[in-house]
Amino acid sequence: xxxxxxxxxxxxxxFSVIVLTMPIWLSPxxxxxxxxxxxxxxxxxxxxxxxxxxxxxxxxxxxxxxxxGVGSYTAVWSFKLLxxxxxxxxxxxxxxxxxxxxxxxxxxLRRSGIYFSILTLAFAQxxxxxAYSVLTPxxxxxxxxxxxxxxxxxxxxxxxxxxTTSGMPTPSLLGFDLGGYGGFYICAVVSIAAFFLSQKIFxxxxxxxxxxxxxxxxxxxxxxxxxxxxxxxxFVISGMFxxxxxxxxxxxxxxxxxxxxxxxxxxxxxxxxxxxxxGTLVGPVVGAWLIKYFENIFSAIxxxxxxxxxxxxxxxxxAVMVTILSKFVGEGWHLTLGLMFVVIVVFLPGxxxxxxxxxxxxxxxxxxxxxxxxGQVASGRTGNE
Amino acid sequence: MSKAPPNVVLHVADVFKNFGGLKxxxxxxxxxxxxxxxxxxxxxxxxxxxLLNVIIGQLPPTSGAVIFEGxxxxxxxxxxxxxxxxxxxxxxxxxxxxxxxxxxxxxxAFARRDGAFRIDMFNAVQDQSDIREEAETLLREFGLSxxxxxxxxxxxxxxxxxxxxxxxxxxxxxxxxxxxxTAGMSRHDTNTTIDxxxxxxxxxxxxVIIEHDMHVVFSLADQISVLAQxxxxxxxxxxxxxxxxxxKEAYLGVPAE
Numbered sequence: 001x002x003x004x005x006x007x008x009x010x011x012x013x014x015f016s017v018i019v020l021t022m023p024i025w026l027s028p029x030x031x032x033x034x035x036x037x038x039x040x041x042x043x044x045x046x047x048x049x050x051x052x053x054x055x056x057x058x059x060x061x062x063x064x065x066x067x068x069g070v071g072s073y074t075a076v077w078s079f080k081l082l083x084x085x086x087x088x089x090x091x092x093x094x095x096x097x098x099x100x101x102x103x104x105x106x107x108x109l110r111r112s113g114i115y116f117s118i119l120t121l122a123f124a125q126x127x128x129x130x131a132y133s134v135l136t137p138x139x140x141x142x143x144x145x146x147x148x149x150x151x152x153x154x155x156x157x158x159x160x161x162x163x164t165t166s167g168m169p170t171p172s173l174l175g176f177d178l179g180g181y182g183g184f185y186i187c188a189v190v191s192i193a194a195f196f197l198s199q200k201i202f203x204x205x206x207x208x209x210x211x212x213x214x215x216x217x218x219x220x221x222x223x224x225x226x227x228x229x230x231x232x233x234x235f236v237i238s239g240m241f242x243x244x245x246x247x248x249x250x251x252x253x254x255x256x257x258x259x260x261x262x263x264x265x266x267x268x269x270x271x272x273x274x275x276x277x278x279g280t281l282v283g284p285v286v287g288a289w290l291i292k293y294f295e296n297i298f299s300a301i302x303x304x305x306x307x308x309x310x311x312x313x314x315x316x317x318x319a320v321m322v323t324i325l326s327k328f329v330g331e332g333w334h335l336t337l338g339l340m341f342v343v344i345v346v347f348l349p350g351x352x353x354x355x356x357x358x359x360x361x362x363x364x365x366x367x368x369x370x371x372x373x374x375g376q377v378a379s380g381r382t383g384n385e
Numbered sequence: 386m387s388k389a390p391p392n393v394v395l396h397v398a399d400v401f402k403n404f405g406g407l408k409x410x411x412x413x414x415x416x417x418x419x420x421x422x423x424x425x426x427x428x429x430x431x432x433x434x435x436l437l438n439v440i441i442g443q444l445p446p447t448s449g450a451v452i453f454e455g456x457x458x459x460x461x462x463x464x465x466x467x468x469x470x471x472x473x474x475x476x477x478x479x480x481x482x483x484x485x486x487x488x489x490x491x492x493x494a495f496a497r498r499d500g501a502f503r504i505d506m507f508n509a510v511q512d513q514s515d516i517r518e519e520a521e522t523l524l525r526e527f528g529l530s531x532x533x534x535x536x537x538x539x540x541x542x543x544x545x546x547x548x549x550x551x552x553x554x555x556x557x558x559x560x561x562x563x564x565x566x567t568a569g570m571s572r573h574d575t576n577t578t579i580d581x582x583x584x585x586x587x588x589x590x591x592x593v594i595i596e597h598d599m600h601v602v603f604s605l606a607d608q609i610s611v612l613a614q615x616x617x618x619x620x621x622x623x624x625x626x627x628x629x630x631x632x633k634e635a636y637l638g639v640p641a642e
Binding site (some may be wrong): 003004005200201203204205206207208209211212214215216218219220221222223224225226227229230233 | 462463464467468472473475479480481482483484488491492493495496497499500501502503504505506507508509510511512513552556
């Protein structure tokens with residue numbers, strides 16, 4: 001049940017090492033603070049789950065942020081009503097997001113292609129308005145759902161766990177505080193588990209059936225597969241991953257707001273998956289990290305930093321460079337993201353993962369050519385010789 | 386013709402199909418006997434495709450019924466019809482172009498073993514050695530072994546057809562439906578496909594073949610039914626049908642004397 005092919009074990013090991021050593025290799029990139037690394041891990045989970053639907057079945061959901069939001073709200077309610085422990089919060093987040101996905105998926109999957117996408121978008125926008133205004137008693141509307149000192153927390157009260165220290169109670173895991181690096185490592189471990197699960201699904205007969213649906217639904221049906229329940233299962237699973245990610249967002253910062261369900265958030269997850277490589281195991285993770293990195297790093301750059309950076313240029317040039325580049329950083333970081341997206345989709349249609357694979361193949365071919373004694377001498381020398 | 390033999394696999398009983406005022410099929414009665422290859426031929430527009438769609442439940446007949454081993458096929462979704470034991474080959478091969486050739490053949494075997502829907506997330510496809518071996522044996526027989534790991538979409542048209550046949554056969558169907566299996570093929574591919582179908586026939590497979598290439602039909606068929614303007618104008622052994630003046634008329638437009 002827990003076995004993997006040798007290739008998958010290697011991938012999982014490398015993935016685990018990369019995730020767990022984030023604090024080391026991200027520090028030269030200026031991103032090694034827990035708050036951002038938690039986001040890397042959490043959005044990786046979100047993207048991995050989204051990829052199980054979009055990557056395997058080819059059904060493009062434009063409403064997955066709704067499940068993320070449901071996960072967050074559920075987790076915060078669990079903090080309020082049951083316990084500040086993250087375990088019940090995450091379990092309920094996954095269950096509620098799954099139920100929600102079952103409902104939305106049941107109706108959306110009656111159509112395919114663009115109509116399916118529009119239906120999911122419509123449901124997600126409805127959920128957003130519900131959270132933002134209609135369901136204010138549950139979601140606390142614009143302000144967002146917060147925990148309070150005098151929440152009941154039935155389980156905590158029962159067990160006599162009382163965080164009566166000053167200030168707000170904070171989420172914990174079996175009594176351990178989840179602030180800072182603790183929170184990051186929890187998210188990292190959960191993201192590794194999510195990655196493992198997606199590897200299992202990719203290699204399983206279930207995953208093969210989903211790929212068959214993407215490849216040729218007519219053949220699937222005439223081969224005896226009932227495609228509807230397969231797609232619905234994939235939809236619910238990916239919704240549960242989103243709920244898990246939403247729950248973890250609440251664990252690292254116990255607040256849930258409606259803006260998490262907005263359509264731009266749904267769009268982001270689509271961008272992440274496409275940027276990294278739809279249908280590949282690691283692509284969505286790479287995409288998620290890249291977008292979250294740019295969002296946090298580029299948006300923090302301001303004109304003064306640019307001025308300092310281009311200090312070495314003559315004054316006129318410096319002003320020109322800074323004026324142009326300042327449009328692409330800070331508030332305008334979406335411009336950078338947009339450009340990056342266009343370049344990748346146009347030149348690397350399979351995303352970054354396929355781009356890398358193509359580069360590797362090219363390098364291998366080149367080195368083989370170089371080894372041929374009679375072949376032409378390779379003209380350009382590469383640095384790693 | 387003799388009385389209904391006991392081993393009739395498929396019975397198309399008194400089927401009529403109208404599209405508005407157009408009588409696409411009239412008074413169609415067809416019995417497919419186990420182990421036989423039954424060809425349905427006819428000029429373009431005779432109603433061959435309509436009949437096929439009625440047989441596989443895609444089109445409900447206006448009246449009459451299609452019975453497969455005691456089960457009514459009318460109105461059943463395609464996957465249920467397949468699960469009953471009918472596999473189908475399309476005019477243009479329907480394969481999983483993005484999957485490897487091996488997976489193309491393995492997937493139908495899972496549908497046979499696990500039914501129309503089963504969530505199996507924790508076993509690996511690679512580890513199902515029985516299905517894998519079966520698929521590899523079949524690929525060897527079909528001369529596709531060396532293409533095993535290629536994307537099926539990269540195969541030639543003839544190879545795609547062979548692959549589609551392998552996908553059907555791994556399901557061990559009770560009835561194989563072939564819709565113009567050599568349409569658009571070169572002479573060479575047509576001949577290799579005929580040889581392949583002959584080999585499949587030899588295994589005792591019951592086959593219904595819709596075709597208008599006479600070379601294919603007379604190479605394979607045990608029984609031939611000729612469709613013209615939505616009716617069977619002749620039915621019987623190949624030689625009888627060949628000599629039937631009405632058939633000549635329908636095909637060549639020469640009036641029967």
